[in-house]
Amino acid sequence: MKIFWVWLGLIAFVGSYTACSGVxxxxxxxxxxxxxxxxxxxxQQGDTKVYCEGTEFVAGGKVDILIVDDNSAxxxxxxxxxxxxxxxxxxxxxxxxxxxxxxxxTTDVSSSGxxxxxxxxxxxxxxxxxxxxxxxxxxxxxxxxxxxxxxxWFNSVINRQETLNCENFILNWVNNGNSLDSLDYSTQYIAxxxxxxxxxxxxxxxxxKNNPNSFLRAEADLAIIFLTDEDVRSQLYYFNQPGYGLDDxxxxxxxxxxxxxxxxxxxxxxxAMIVKSAACLSQQNAQTQGxxxxxxxxxxxxxxxxxxTAMDAMGGTVVASKxxxxxxxxNDYTTQLKQIFxxxxxxxxxxxxxxxxxxxxLVVTLSTSDSTITHSMIGKTLKFNKKLPVGTSVSYxxxxxx
Numbered sequence: 001m002k003i004f005w006v007w008l009g010l011i012a013f014v015g016s017y018t019a020c021s022g023v024x025x026x027x028x029x030x031x032x033x034x035x036x037x038x039x040x041x042x043x044q045q046g047d048t049k050v051y052c053e054g055t056e057f058v059a060g061g062k063v064d065i066l067i068v069d070d071n072s073a074x075x076x077x078x079x080x081x082x083x084x085x086x087x088x089x090x091x092x093x094x095x096x097x098x099x100x101x102x103x104x105x106t107t108d109v110s111s112s113g114x115x116x117x118x119x120x121x122x123x124x125x126x127x128x129x130x131x132x133x134x135x136x137x138x139x140x141x142x143x144x145x146x147x148x149x150x151x152x153w154f155n156s157v158i159n160r161q162e163t164l165n166c167e168n169f170i171l172n173w174v175n176n177g178n179s180l181d182s183l184d185y186s187t188q189y190i191a192x193x194x195x196x197x198x199x200x201x202x203x204x205x206x207x208x209k210n211n212p213n214s215f216l217r218a219e220a221d222l223a224i225i226f227l228t229d230e231d232v233r234s235q236l237y238y239f240n241q242p243g244y245g246l247d248d249x250x251x252x253x254x255x256x257x258x259x260x261x262x263x264x265x266x267x268x269x270x271x272a273m274i275v276k277s278a279a280c281l282s283q284q285n286a287q288t289q290g291x292x293x294x295x296x297x298x299x300x301x302x303x304x305x306x307x308x309t310a311m312d313a314m315g316g317t318v319v320a321s322k323x324x325x326x327x328x329x330x331n332d333y334t335t336q337l338k339q340i341f342x343x344x345x346x347x348x349x350x351x352x353x354x355x356x357x358x359x360x361x362l363v364v365t366l367s368t369s370d371s372t373i374t375h376s377m378i379g380k381t382l383k384f385n386k387k388l389p390v391g392t393s394v395s396y397x398x399x400x401x402x
Contacts, residue, residue, distance in 0.1 A: 027402060034355035034400045036380070042355065044402070051399045052355055058392040062099040062220035063344050064139075066207055068200040070228035071106040071125065071160040073167045073193060074284065074292040078273070082227055082333055083158045087151030089337040094142060096390055103139035103215050104131045104157045105207060107200040107228060114195045119162055125194060128206025130213055131157050138213040158227075166193035170291050180291070198230050201303060202249045208258050222259065222268040223344045226300050229275055229284045229328055234295040252303035256310055267314075267387075270307035271324040271340045272300040273333065280329035301325045350387040354380050356400035367393040 031042040031050060040054030069079065093100050108126045110116065116123025125131065130138040133153045140150055169192040173185060189196075204224055207215070216222065232250050248254050259268050274297025275281050284294030304325040311323075323343055326336035357379045364375055364382065374385045382396065 029402055036355040037353035040355065040396070040398075045399070048402055049399050050355075050402060051361070051397070053397040054395070056352060056394045056396075058388045058390055058394065061390070062217060063101075063223055064216050064220045065100060065102045065223045065225065065344070066204065066215075067102070067104045067158065067225045067227065068204055069104055069106055069131075069158055069160065070198055070200065070226075070230065071108060071163045071194050072196050072198055072230070072292075073163065073170055074229060074288045074294070075227075076159070076164050076167055077287060078227060078229060078328055079159045079163065081331075082273070083155040085333045085337055086154050086158070087147065088334060089341060090150055090154070091147055092338070092341045094147060099142065099220075101139045101141055101215060101217070101220070102154070103207075103213075104154075105129060105203050106131070106160070106194070107198040107203055108195045109197075109199040109202045109206070111197070114190075114197060117191070119165070119190070119192055120194045121162070125162065128203045128210060128212065130207075130215060133157055139215050162194050167288055167292075169193060170288060174289070174291060197233060197235060198228055199232060199250055200226050200228055201232055201252060201255050201299065202247065204255055205249045205258055208255075208262050216263075218263060218266075221344060222263070222266055223340065224255075224268070224270050225340065226270075226272040226274065226297075226303075227328070228273075228297065228300065229294040231274075231295045231297050232299040234293075246299070250299070252299050252306050255303055256306045260310065265314075267311065268307065269311070269323050269340070269343045270303045271326070271336075271343070272297060272304055273324075273326045273328045273330075273336060274300050275329070276301070276325065276327050277329075280327060283329050297325075297328075350384045352382045352394065352396065354382055354396075354398055356380060356398075359398035359400055361397065361399040363397045365393075365395040367391075 027047040029044055029050065031044065034040075034042045034050045034052055036052070036054070038054055038056055040052040042050050042052040045051050069075075105128050106125050108114070108120055110123065110126045114126075116126065120126050132138060133140055134156055135144060135153060137144065140153060144150055145153070169188070173188070174180065178185065233246055255270070259266065275284055275294050276297065281294055281296065304323050308323045324336050324339045326333070326339075330336065358377055362377070366373060366388070368389055370389065372386070373388070376383050388394070
C-alpha cells in the first residue's frame with residue numbers, strides 16, 4: 001500500500017473532526033458543495049473550515065465498444081464464429097465490473113447505386129446506424145439481462161440475416177444455371193443483397209460524427225472492432241473505374257484524426273479481424289463456392305497501427321498490450337478477443353474531483369503496489385500521473401476553507 005502525505009496534520013484532523021460532531025456554528029454552510037464529484041462525506045469544523053473524506057474503488061471504468069460488421073456475402077461463417085465466442089468476452093467485461101456499451105453497425109454506406117431498399121431494411125442498416133438489439137436497445141450494457149441473455153442478443157445482432165440471404169441468392173442463381181455476368185444478375189443482386197462495396201471505416205466515421213442514439217460517451221474509452229474479409233472498397237483491386245477510390249472518410253488516417261478531434265484526450269483502440277496471409281486469402285476465396293472474392297485488409301491494418309501510434313504518443317493512457325490486427329481465418333476468436341479485452345480494460349480513472357481548489361490537510365492512500373504512481377492538485381482535481389489499475393482503492397481526506 002502506498003501512502004502520500006501532503007500535509008502531516010492527520011492527528012489534528014481526526015481530533016478536531018471528532019470533537020466538533022454535532023456542534024452548531026454561527027456560520028452554517030451547505031456541506032454538499034464541498035463533497036466533490038464523488039460525494040465525499042463532509043463536516044463543518046468551526047467557522048473557517050470544512051473537513052471531507054471519501055473512498056473510491058476503481059472498477060473497470062467506462063468503455064464504448066463499436067463493432068463494424070461486414071454484412072456482405074461470404075461473411076456468415078465469420079459472423080457465426082465471432083458470435084459463438086463473444087459470451088466469453090462479455091463475461092470478462094463483467095468480471096472487471098466495467099461500465100460498457102456494445103453497439104453494432106455494418107460496412108454498408110449508401111450511394112446513388114446503393115439506395116435504401118428491402119435488402120438493407122430500407123436503409124436501417126446503412127450509414128453508421130446502430131442495429132437494434134432484441135430488447136429494443138441500440139446497444140447492450142452490463143445492466144441488460146443476465147450473461148446468457150446478453151450473449152444471445154449479441155448473437156442475433158452479429159449474425160446478419162441479410163448476409164445469409166445474399167449468399168443463398170448467389171448460390172441459387174448459379175446452381176440454376178444462370179450467369180453472373182448478366183445484367184439480370186446485377187439487377188437481382190441489388191434487390192437481394194446489401195452493398196458489396198465495403199466501407200467499414202466510413203461507417204465508423206459516421207458513428208463518430210452523428211453519435212446515433214447517444215451511444216458514445218465523452219468520458220468513456222472507445223474500442224472499435226472491424227470484422228471483414230475484404231479491404232475498404234476492395235473492388236479497387238478488380239476494377240479500374242474512374243472516380244472509384246477512397247474518399248477521405250474511407251481512410252484510416254481520417255478515422256484517427258476524427259477520434260482525436262471529436263474527443264480530444266480520449267483513450268481509444270482500433271482492432272480488426274481481417275485477411276492477413278495468402279493462406280487465409282485462399283481460404284476466404286473458396287467460401288460460397290468461390291463465387292465471392294476476399295482481399296487483404298490493408299487499410300484496416302493501417303488503422304490499427306495508426307491508433308497504436310496515437311496512444312503511444314499520449315503516454316500512460318493504455319495498457320502495455322498492443323492493439324489487435326487479428327486473423328479472420330482463425331478457427332477460434334478467443335485469443336483475439338482476449339487481447340482486445342486486455343487492451344480496453346487494464347487501467348482507468350486517473351483523477352478525482354474534490355470540493356475546493358487547492359485543499360489543505362490532504363491525505364491520499366492507494367491500495368496498489370505500483371510505487372511509480374504519484375499525484376498532484378490541479379485546481380479541484382486530484383490528478384494521478386497514470387490511470388489506476390482496476391481494483392485499486394483510493395482513500396482521501398482534505399479540508400476546504402469556508
